[in-house]
Amino acid sequence: SFTEVEQKKKAKQKKEDAAVAARLEGEKSEPAEVRVRVLNGGAPSGSAGRELTYLQNEAGITKSENAGNAPADIARTTLEYAPDQADQARALAEILGLSGAAMKPGESVTNSQGLPAMTLTLGKDFKGAGVKLDA
Numbered sequence: 001s002f003t004e005v006e007q008k009k010k011a012k013q014k015k016e017d018a019a020v021a022a023r024l025e026g027e028k029s030e031p032a033e034v035r036v037r038v039l040n041g042g043a044p045s046g047s048a049g050r051e052l053t054y055l056q057n058e059a060g061i062t063k064s065e066n067a068g069n070a071p072a073d074i075a076r077t078t079l080e081y082a083p084d085q086a087d088q089a090r091a092l093a094e095i096l097g098l099s100g101a102a103m104k105p106g107e108s109v110t111n112s113q114g115l116p117a118m119t120l121t122l123g124k125d126f127k128g129a130g131v132k133l134d135a
Helices: 002-022 047-057 083-096
Strands: 035-040 063-069 078-081 103-105 116-122
Touching (some): 047 116, 083 103, 083 116
Parallel strands (some): 035 063, 035 116, 078 103
Antiparallel strands (some): 078 116
16 A cells, blocks of 8 residues: 555655764764875865865875866765775764764775875855855
């Protein structure tokens, strides 16, 4: 029946929501262990550089670098990371005020030192260096 289908959809959505929220739960790396490349994906010009300065000088994320402009503009800021970087991702998410939905389990990329790094893409929702997205 129709209500059964609706109930199944709701149950599936609840499971998905719980899985997304769970991305924020667990161990967090020390800021100095977090490796991330910052891209501008629709934030005001210069945002990646300003956010990088904030991350390095105020948040203690010294292993961060500006990777320029993203291939395309995005509405919402995202953080892509490999499974073994989840503790780094949670640490950065806490600093940035990222939601579980902004966390994108995927692959790491290689930074300028040839080391695996996460990718933070600043979207049109970016509010400024050091301003939490959930503020």
